[in-house]
Structure formats: C-alpha cells, structure tokens
Amino acid sequence: MLRVAVVGATGAVGQEFVIALNKHPWLELAQVAASERSAGKKYIDAIRDPASGILRWHNREQVPEYVKDMIVSRVDEINPAKFDLIFTALESEDAKVVEPKFAQSTPVISTAAAFRYESDVPILIPGINDDHARLLNVQRKNRGWKGFIAPLPNCTTTGMAITLKPIMDKFGVENVFMTSMQALSGAGRSPGVIALDIMDNVIPYIPKEEEKVQVETKKILGKMNSKSIVPSSVKVSCTCTRVPVLDGHTESVFVGTEDPAEPADVKAEMLRFSKSVSIKGLPSAPKDYIIVHDDPTRPQPRIDREVNDGMTTVVGRLRKDTVFDNGIKYVLLSHNEKMGSAKGAVLLAEMLKDENLL
C-alpha cells in the first residue's frame, strides 16, 4: 500500500478524492488537509456550512465512513516525507506555493493549473499520452527534486483530448471548433455558481477556460522528444459556457481531418482505441474507455455521466461535417468530477505506479 495525503480535501474535488480512495487496493488515505477554517475539525464537521448548517456534500455517494472522523490538518502541517504520494486539489495561487515544497521529497498529482504550462511538466491523461510521463524524470533532474509535479488537464480538456486522440492517430487532425456546456460542479462550491445566476439560464463565459483547453489540447496531443514535448500542430478554438446541469460536461465538437473520415470509420477507430487502451486492468480504469452511441439523443449528462462510475467518455451524434472538406462532428460527455478530476488523478497514480514512476 502507498501512503497518500489529500490536500484541499474538503472542497468539491477533494470530496471526490475521498470517494475515489475509499477501499482502494493500492492507496491508503492517511491524512486530509484543508484551509485554516477547517483545520482541527473532524472531516464530517469541516464540510458543513457554518451559516446554514447544510452539509456541503453533493455527491451521489454518502460520505464514506472511513473519513468522517479523520481530523483535518492545516496544509502546513503536512510532512511530505511521510507520504509516498500527495494529491492536491488547491486553487492555482496556493498550488504555486505548496506543490514545489512537497515535490522536493514526494510525487504530487495535482488538479491545479499552476504548473501545467511549464516546459518540463507534462499534462497527463492516462491512456492518451502515457509516454509523456518520461518528462517527469527530466523535471526531477532539472529541479533537483526527489518527487515531481504531475498535473491533470482542465476537466474540459479531458474528454476532448480523449476523443481526438484516435481520430488523430488514424486520420490526422488539423482544426477543431468546440463549444462546451459545462456542469455546475465544475465551478466548485465556495460558493461556485449561485442558483439565482443559473436557473433558467446559460452563462456564456467561464474565465480562462477557453485558453486552457486550447493550449492543453495541443500539449497533450504533442510528441514527446528526449527532453521535451513538441505541441501538436492542431488548431483549436473554443467557446465555453455554463448550463444548469449538476455534473457532466457536454461538448459539441467539429473536427477537420487531414484524410477523409467517414463517421462509421471514426466510430470503429474510437472503439478499437477504447478496446486496446493502455490502462486496461488498473483498479480505477473503466470497463469502456470510450462509448459511441448511434442513438441520436445521446449522450445526455443526466443519463450518461454515471456510466462506469464517470470514467467513460461518451460520444454520440457522429456525423460528416458540412463545412470541412474532410471532417466530422460529434457530441461528447465527460464527467468533470470523475475522469476529469479526482478519480482521473487516482487513475493517473495507478498508471505511474504501474510504470514504476511512483
């Protein structure tokens, strides 16, 4: 068993870590840390809103028993050397300060954007760009760390990169236009999206989101050289919106390909890729990496987000595009708090361990 800590454990992503690590066969959650406000309290008390008394827990799963009575530490009380791995679910500002301290002794898997864009830091999606993990050793050397920082991508990038990868490998990808309809849980709960702002509404803007998706997709789909990643030449343009949906990001994607790509061939390629994906057999890996629906009314977030505990990317509406000379369009659904966040981070830990990087 690897001994792990979760930092930022009381927030929306932190709660998903707590769930993803419940009865994990390889990882044992030994400490939870959060902000001053929560420190010293039992976990179950720390996630209760002090004003209204409402339990700030919105997951379908109940709060796992194993964590209820764990006492929440302050972040600076964490002694990284005592852990084999630290998961962080911090705001970028805090991550910038805290993660390098931890990484001196211990590997860090992070959901924050703080280090994603540095040249010796890969953005890893298990099953998509596993070879980029080699950059972690470059990073260790560069920075003189025993550990490393391995960030996940933004939750909106994940589903798109997963679906573009098999298309790119087979047909080549030149241009991508994407419009997202993102779930409320992506904004967290401190306070996240206020009900008066989003009921009967769409908010057509999520600060910094589009730039992240555009840059990260190119890096993830890029080539690993000996010591660095050469970003893919694919061009990406996004508009990111918020809709009144609890969980699950829906994305409408238009893809211009190098070679002609028939929808049936793209479907076959996605399924082939899904079947042979590298991560098969890891504890948190889903039965299906990608599902492709012929039913034109799918994917739907409320119906499809929980498939394989939110670890499957669900595709539908695969059609020939009517603008690109060669191109297709489709809609995808990715669970922003499962594969797109904490449980995806746990899957990454499993992959790194499997490759002896932990």
Added chain:
Amino acid sequence: MLRVAVVGATGAVGQEFVIALNKHPWLELAQVAASERSAGKKYIDAIRDPASGILRWHNREQVPEYVKDMIVSRVDEINPAKFDLIFTALESEDAKVVEPKFAQSTPVISTAAAFRYESDVPILIPGINDDHARLLNVQRKNRGWKGFIAPLPNCTTTGMAITLKPIMDKFGVENVFMTSMQALSGAGRSPGVIALDIMDNVIPYIPKEEEKVQVETKKILGKMNSKSIVPSSVKVSCTCTRVPVLDGHTESVFVGTEDPAEPADVKAEMLRFSKSVSIKGLPSAPKDYIIVHDDPTRPQPRIDREVNDGMTTVVGRLRKDTVFDNGIKYVLLSHNEKMGSAKGAVLLAEMLKDENLL
C-alpha cells in the same frame, strides 16, 4: 386596419400571435382557429389542459382580455376571402394542405417549414433580405394565386442570419460553425419537452433542426435575381441542442471571413447595420435591432431575452477566432417566440404592408 386571422391560435406560437396583435395599430385580429379539440370553445377555455386543469399559457404577459371570449373556429371554417392576411402557426403536415387553399385568395404568413424550400418561396427576415419579397410576385404568377405564402425561417436560423448579414456585407463570410443551446418553448407544448427529460440535462439533438438552419441560412443570405434566389456560397455546419431554459435560443458561432475581421470592426459594423436597418419605425420594430455587449458574461437568456420585447438580437463575446486565418467568434441570443416566431411574423406583415405587398 387590415383584418387578420390566426390559424393554430391556441398553441405556443399562436399564443404569441395573440399577444403580438393586442392593440396593434394596423392589424385587427378578427378570427382565431385551431384543431377540432378546441373548436367551439372560448379561447380562454381552449387553452386549458382538460386533464389537469392547468392553463397552458406560459407567457409573461397575462392572457389579453380582447381574446378571452373569442370563440375558436375549426380551421376549415375559415373563409380566407374575408381576411386581408392570415397568420398560420401549424405543424408542417397541416400547413402543406391548408396554406395553399388560403393563398388562392389571401396572403399567408407562416411559421411552418412546409414551403420554405420551394424555388418561388422566399424565407423572409425583415431587415435582412427585404428584396427577396419580390419573389412573392413571381410566386403569385407561377401559381395563379391572388395571395401568397411567405414563411419565416426556423427560429434558430433567425438570430444567426441577422448577425451574419452585416459581417457578410463588410468582410465576406465563407464558413460558419454553430452550436445552439435552445429553449424549451421552441418545442411547443403538445406536449413539447417533458420535464423528466430535460431537468438537470442537455438533449444533444433536435430532429431536422440542423438541416433547416444550414439550408435556410444560405437561402436568406443569397442573391435575388429577377425570378429566383441564388443561395449564398457560405458553408454552414450546426449542432443543435436543447437546454433547460424557458425562452431564448443561445448560439455559439465561429465565422471564417474572406477579409480579415477585427472584433472591434465587426462590432462597429453590427451597430452601424442595426442603426440603419430598413425596418426602423415599423410598429413592432425594436429600438435596437442588434445589441453588442462588451461584458463577457452576456448575452444570457434569462436576462437578455426580454430586451425590446424580444425583438432584439443580442451579441456578446466577440473575439478573434484561433483557427481561421481570418475569423471571429461570438455568442448570440435570439428570442425564439418573439423575433424568431410570431412577433417576427407580425413585423414581416408590417414590412410587406409598408412595401405595398399586402
């Protein structure tokens, strides 16, 4: 005063006709017709659900007094010769049969798709392609009718065509990718969208909608020759989705232009176009034809749909595109039941009268 009838008066669009014609200075609603089920009842009783007793009226305005006691006729009780104009809000199947009968004697303005794609039928948006109205005289001649059929576009086409027109005129438009987030009222109420299907959900498919928008946009933006319309060469690709919003279609648009187009210049051009639009001064014309927000969080359907009683197309998030060599992207909001439907049809009537086509 012109004497008008509304056919399909009890449905969602029909109700908007009833509101748009309330105290109209030029048009007098003299008869309302609907299906067998409603015939013979007072209007106020005909819009009540027989099973649950719920008044099937969801407009912000209360039911206008003038219509409450009007007796609903059967459609075949309408004598078209007694009217100067007939508005129809029928399903396409019914429109196909009924509208040509009416058009023998009387002009018909229709919200149905039945005749939109015939070569002597223009799809008119007042202020955008007024010159296409000349095709109505060709149609009269062709078909030996005293009247004509003038259909509105699909409600999702309207906002996009309105915003593309000034861009096309100034910069040229080559390619358009659009993803819509459409409101519930666009699906009507017989039964329209069922609450269990859409709460906490997105439905990524609206039957036939994408094809309509793609074809109609090209026709509306096309050139009027002496006897026909040459569709625009613009290429259009759409994905149309349904979101849990009561009214107002939100559309995310990516536009490839012929000439370089800076967002500031596009904004200026939209506002210039809005200021000098042909329909200024007509009774149902809005104060602003197009509004462009700098605030990145706008447009939002709940906040912006009622501006100028739903007759304004609201644009925001104008940015340079990151894929097209020359291109911009933006988000628009158009009220699907006002400018995109019944009140837009009334505005069209006003324009046709102004041009002596009524």
Added chain:
Amino acid sequence: MLRVAVVGATGAVGQEFVIALNKHPWLELAQVAASERSAGKKYIDAIRDPASGILRWHNREQVPEYVKDMIVSRVDEINPAKFDLIFTALESEDAKVVEPKFAQSTPVISTAAAFRYESDVPILIPGINDDHARLLNVQRKNRGWKGFIAPLPNCTTTGMAITLKPIMDKFGVENVFMTSMQALSGAGRSPGVIALDIMDNVIPYIPKEEEKVQVETKKILGKMNSKSIVPSSVKVSCTCTRVPVLDGHTESVFVGTEDPAEPADVKAEMLRFSKSVSIKGLPSAPKDYIIVHDDPTRPQPRIDREVNDGMTTVVGRLRKDTVFDNGIKYVLLSHNEKMGSAKGAVLLAEMLKDENLL
C-alpha cells in the same frame, strides 16, 4: 420461483417493476404487457418516443439486459392462469376492467386506485398493516375468485402512513395536517409534467390526490375486524403540490397526538419500530425502514431518495408543535417510484408469499 407478469410495463411505474424484478431471488418476470401502441415491439423499442427518438427511460439504472429483447404483449394477450402473480401498473379506468378478469385465477398486486376504496379490499403497506392481508381471503370468498386484488396506496400516502404508525401506537394520533412537495416522476411520462409548466415554478394542485391521501391513511391505520376494516378515527387534511424535483416526495407533517409526545421520544419510537419491523429479511426490505435525521437540513430529496435503494422513509426536523396542546411536526421523504410504487409492490409480494397468501 414464482412466475409473474407486469401489465403496463412500459410506463414510469412499469419500468420500476422491470428494475425491481431484475435478478429477483423469488420472482421471475415471464411476460410484459402494455398498450396497443407498444405491442409486438421489443421492450427497448417500445420505450422509445416515436417522434423525438428519445428513450423514455429516466431511471438511474440502465435498462436491464434481461428485458431489452422481451416482446411486449397486448394486455388481452395475457393468460392469467399461466402466472402465479400479476403486477399491474395501469390507469384506474383500465385497471377497473382488467384486474377483476385476472383475479379470477391469479393474485393481482396493483398500483392503481381502482379498487382501493371497496370494503373487501385492503390497502397494504408491508410492515404497517400486514394483518389487513387477511381481508384478501374475505375478498376471495365474496367474489368467488381464486386470486385477489391487492392495491398499494397512493405514493403520497405511503411515507405519511409509515411515519404515523409508530406515533399512533405509542402516543395516539388525533389530527394530521400535511403539505406535500411532490416529484415529477409521480405524474408519469405520457406526457406527465411538461417542462414549460414546472421550471421555476410550483403547481399547487394535483387532481384527486388530497382526497386519496386523506381516505387511504384512515383505512391503512384502521383496525382489522373479522371481516372488515374499521377506519382509524384520525382526522387528516392535505394540500398536495408539485415541485421541480425529479424523484422523491417531501411532506411537511403536523401531528396532534392524544398523549404528550416529546420529539426525542417520537424519534426513539420511530427507530424502535424501524428496528423490529415485520418485513426484516425479505429480499426487497431496506436495511433501515425509517431513518431519523438530527441535521435540520435533512431530508432532502436529491440526497436522501436513493438511500437503501429508495425503500427507506427518511424523517427530519422533528420538533414540538406550537399549536397543538400535544403535538409534533416533522418533514419526511419517501421515494415515490421505489417504496411508494413498484418496488414497494414487489416487497408486498414477498410479504404475501412469506405469509402463504401467494
């Protein structure tokens, strides 16, 4: 294994039967029947909306594999003699005609109101009034049937009767005021509640619901004599409303008791009752029959409805009442499609079999 049929298998309640009978240890679903419109189709095709193509399945569970390819029969194709038990999920009108035919040879467990108010028909809630099941033998004799009709109560009655029973047994219950906030799934999906009617809204009326709850509660809490039930003398007054919640009826209850009743004592009594409830150990019985929360923000439908697969009645906000001389008030949550409907019916079948009535 008992051989069972489900009649009305494609509707909202029918779907829950299909789920509740999946891999059932005692009951084997051998035939599904529904209306003309569905007959002859595979089950998976019969639950698809013909117009929109949307799968009319809204349950969290996916459609079970075992039922997908079963061919849906017409109701009159059912030969009741071939079954040990028939579950019916029909509208009252249809139930009135069909259920007596079945009951001549076969026991019928019904979710319809058709026979609830007849003097030789008990309204059974397993664990609450099991002794009323004796009336089924009276019914058999009276009507000369080999089978019987055993209806469940209205889904809004269930949770209230379950929580009143332990109070009544210990403190006596004289008066009950109840206001319900009922979920959308309670109205089914043909079409059920239309999204345009309920979004951002409350509908303060559900036809016939209040009368049902008032009458049924008295019958369920009544005394079984040798050949009939004497309704309880408790007086009940209800207001039933519909709120924008997918599943789970919330009820605000004020109870006037005969003897003084402290909240702590009522809680203890509910838990004691829950622990010793008769149905312990039956396949569909929940781990907890009643849960009582001290957390004042509970129960909440989205969080609590799935506890023990929707078979637990969840109580919270137990407080002393401020009007009654002796009285308490509380809020309860009951899953209208699980304990309140199909899975409750399956639990009833288990109880009847356990008592050798099947």
Added chain:
Amino acid sequence: MLRVAVVGATGAVGQEFVIALNKHPWLELAQVAASERSAGKKYIDAIRDPASGILRWHNREQVPEYVKDMIVSRVDEINPAKFDLIFTALESEDAKVVEPKFAQSTPVISTAAAFRYESDVPILIPGINDDHARLLNVQRKNRGWKGFIAPLPNCTTTGMAITLKPIMDKFGVENVFMTSMQALSGAGRSPGVIALDIMDNVIPYIPKEEEKVQVETKKILGKMNSKSIVPSSVKVSCTCTRVPVLDGHTESVFVGTEDPAEPADVKAEMLRFSKSVSIKGLPSAPKDYIIVHDDPTRPQPRIDREVNDGMTTVVGRLRKDTVFDNGIKYVLLSHNEKMGSAKGAVLLAEMLKDENLL
C-alpha cells in the same frame, strides 16, 4: 419631494429599492451606501462580481439609468440629518448598530429583524395594521429620537398576515398551520443559495424563519393599546422550506376559525377587504390588494408573482378544511422581493407620509 438614502443598496433587497424608487413621485433617492468593498465605486460597477465578472443583478427590470453612475458611499459616510427618510437593507447585526444612530435624527424603514421584537417597535404592513403606526410616537418619546425605526416583517410573514386579517376580522382565527415553499431570492446573493444545493431539490429548513413568522404574525394581528401592542391569541405553527423557484413565496395554509367559515364567504370577505383597503391610491399600491383564484392550479409563482408588479397577494385553492371543526385551507403567493420587501417598504413610506408620520 422627500430626500431618501438607501443603505445596503447593492444587495438583493437594495436593488429592489433602487427599482422601486425609480421615478417615484414623492421620494428622491439621493444617496446609496453599502459595504467597504463597494464604497467609492459607481453603482453599476459595485454590483459586478469581482471574480467572475457576472453582473449580480437578477431582476427582470434592467438596472435603472438614474443609479448607474451614483457613487456608492460607505455606511458611516451617511449623514442622516441630510435625509427625510432612510431605507435600510442590512443584515441584522449591522442594523442593530447603524439604525439607532440614524433614528436619532431621521425616520428609518428597515427590512432587518433587529428591532422587530422590541415592545415600542411596531411591525407594519400597509393596509393591515396601520393603527400600529401610532407606536412610532411612543418609540420616539421612549428613546428621545427625532426619527424612529419602522421594520417590515419577514417576507414570509407578509402574505400570511395579509390573508389572515380579513378572515380574523369576520370569522375569528384560532389556529394556523403553514408550510412555505420559498424562493431563492429570499436568501439573497452573498452568496445566497448555491445552485449545487438546490437544483432538483428541496431544502426543508431556513434558519430562524419559522420562529420569526410565528411571533410576527401574532404581533401584526395584535391590538394597539394606548402605548403598546397586545399580540393576537392566534396560535401559529410553521415549517419553512426552500424550493428551486427564482422569486415568489408559496404558502400552504390551514386555518381554524372561531365561527364557521365557508370558502365562498371567505373569498367574498377577502375581496371586500381588498376593495376597501386603506392604502388605495398610494403611488406603490397595487390595483388589487388580494386576488382570489377559482382555478385550482393557481397561484403559481412563475405566473402570478409579477401581477401588479408583485404587490398583490394571490390566493387560490380555498377549501373547507377536513380536520378543524370550523376551518378552511388555501394556498397563497406573495412576492418576497416586492410587497414582501423593498417595494413594500416604499409603500410603507407612502402610508406614513400620508398619515403625517414622515
């Protein structure tokens, strides 16, 4: 014209004050004050969320032009002596400190609970207990103030007291059970209710709300003696819940009366009361003080809340109660941000001026 200030002008209630005072014939808004965070900014900038850039304005009306460029003051920059009246929309803690300072020189109308329960402070609803306004002079004398503090009731109390008053006057009221389904805007927006907490949900608890309604109703319906108010002997019991509705509190009320009360007679009495209500003709008074629907599906918050700009209390479902020997039950709707809050406060100012108390 009276010169007025609004303190707490940027919050949800403050915004409604800004709307209610727009073009007011008697009152001129001369200064707006809010917290440190807003001070020094233009009003339009102060209501924008700094993190997301979203305009925190959710009213159907656009931000009035007259206020956009007003500079927001700090609360302690207000010189009360310069105003004829100060409206306060503060949290109770702040109100406790600030309002007495203002009241030394200037009348204060407050939406806070801070002083509601003191013996020389009336809780005023214009049209219901106007005679209690005499207590303001007692208060002035007691405290040696030139001004006074006149608080409104809690927004949930307002609609109930308004509907109970005509019943009490005619039939006598002994007991009241009430369950509320309250709107999101009642919780304000700092942050108010978080979308993840309330979508597809009901929260059965609003801290302190029930106690407020129970105590305030008795005081408002009480008798004014020479120097104090004797609370009514009516007994009140409430359960207050939050539902996913933007505006408009729905309340289910059961009333035990002294004398027999037929629903038709209660309706007649409510309408008679409404017709002759004292405040007729004041600038903010609605055309109808109370509306009573026979349609059993009304009132509905989304449809009825805007009637007469939210100043009308809408009643429906008037029925004989089935528990009380003499009693009725009904559902009411009251706009929590209009009559129940800021615009109700403006109406109170008009009434006090009309009675020469300003």
